[in-house]
Amino acid sequence: MIKVLIVDDEINVRDDLATLINWEEHGFKIVGFASNGMQALEIFNNTNPDLVITDILMPVMNGIELSRKIHEINKNVVIVWLTAYKKSDYAIEAVNIRVSKYWLKYALNADNLIKELSELKKRYLRCVLIKI
Amino acid sequence: MGKLVIGINYDSIVNAFSTLDLEYTRYCLVSESGEIIYSTDSTLNEIPDNFLNTIIAQGSSITSFETKDSFIVANTDLENGWILVELISKNKVYNRIWSGLLFTIVFGIIIMVIASIIIAAIMLNVTTSIKKLRDAMKQVASGDLNTSIEIKSNDEIEELSQVFNTMIQNINNLIEAVAIEEKKRKNYEMITLLTQINPHFIYNTLSSVIYLARQSRTKDIIDLIVSLIRMMQRTISYSEEFAILKEELEYINDYITIQKIRYGDVFSLVVKTDKDFDEYKIPRMILQPLVENSIFHGILPKEEAGVITIEVKKNNNKLLISISDDGIGMEELSLKKIMEESTPFKGSDKYINIGLKNIMNRLKLLYGDSYSFEIKSEVGKGTTAEFAVPIE
Secondary structure: OEEEEEEOOOHHHHHHHHHHOOHHHHOEEEEEEEOOHHHHHHHHHHHOOOEEEEEOOOOOOOHHHHHHHHHHHOOOOEEEEEEOOOOHHHHHHHHHHOOOEEEEHHHOOHHHHHHHHHHHHHHHHHHHHHHO | OOOOOOOOOHHHHHHHHHOOOOOOEEEEEEOOOOOEEEEOOOOOOOOOHHHHHHHHHHOOOEEEEEOOOEEEEEEOOOOOOOEEEEEEEHHHHHHHHHHHHHHHHHHHHHHHHHHHHHHHHHHHHHHHHHHHHHHHHHHHHOOOOOOOOOOOOOOHHHHHHHHHHHHHHHHHHHHHHHHHHHHHHHHHHHHHHHHOOOHHHHHHHHHHHHHHHHOOOHHHHHHHHHHHHHHHHHHHHOOOOEEEHHHHHHHHHHHHHHHHHHHOOOEEEEEEOOHHHOOOEEEOOOHHHHHHHHHHHHHHHHOOOEEEEEEEEEEOOEEEEEEEEOOOOOOHHHHHHHHHOOOOOOOOOOOOOOOHHHHHHHHHHHHOOOOEEEEEEEOOOEEEEEEEEEOO
């Protein structure tokens, strides 16, 4: 199972993502939720997730800083940024931090989430195999 | 055959010659036989001997001759056949010419000197005025537009200086007008910014509707949409700088409703006011950034439920409004940084790009010095933002 950490300051986004699909049916297990970067980092250290889905703008610590810190700890973690609207401001940072995907919150539904997760799963497994 | 002898009074001849100017010319009256009848000067020996005979022989009426010292002119045209000889002294004539010339030269020099002094004085006056004008222009060119010059020369330079002063005055008036326009424009931009809902807030709120719909939370969807519609109606319908307190509190209530649905029931709003204050005017959208600050910097980081309190009081002719939270509070350094930032609160709800510095600037713009704004914070206890504005 690929371990997933969901980070968003909005409880509805966290709840929606968690209930949108049956994660375990697709080989994913949600190991934690966090409402800001600082909290996420603490959960990350305790649960060692393989995939972190995080909002960008959050209080206390934003998603960009969180992503940077996670990759300092483990650069193989797959990171996906959640955003409420299309904005190119973060594109360069996303490349620099090696963020894998950029998901538009409102466009997410069960079908495309499954499709996206499937791609991420392949990428993750490739990385693991290379490591072996 | 008789002989007629005519006697002429010699004195009459002497008298006739005495009336003549004898300074330069000497006269000599000679008979047709060459005998000197009368001479104004006894020393007429300079007339050459054969001169008179030659004249008589020639028979011409006027003959001139030049010797070393004199010009000699002989006039034979007299009725009685006598000859009038005039000896004009070269020396005296030349002296007269030289003295005349000398006088002319000296007089000319004096005139030239006087003219030069007058011209120099005029030139000095003109160049001094031009220098003044040049210096004033240099000052203006270096950016000093408080320059003015006073030239009293009763000429074109004075006119030029007056035109210069008028021009500078016009430039200053224009700059002032542009500055006023710019201030108005900035104020208008600020009002526009403040009275509009940030599109990001709308995106986020509408996105929430999707999540809520998927969870079948119908009541929350209705509450969220109703609050959003009311907020939008207010921002679309009103463009004035001021709003009545009641409206602003309703706006905050709708804002809190939406945020509570989005972020969970982790904060509550307590409003302490008096019905009598409802109609008092306060700057539109002044409360919202402060409430947002309480949510994102105070309560959400605390990760447990918190309370935001808005308290309205009246003190003399001022309305005192405080927005306090029981959140994590801030260290002095963070508070100072936030106070000085004109950028949005870091990690905020992306709702509105207004920093605390902008709030203070806006209050200053609206009330001059008759307002106060203060933020107090204590780590672990919370933050209070308080402002006082004149009652209008």
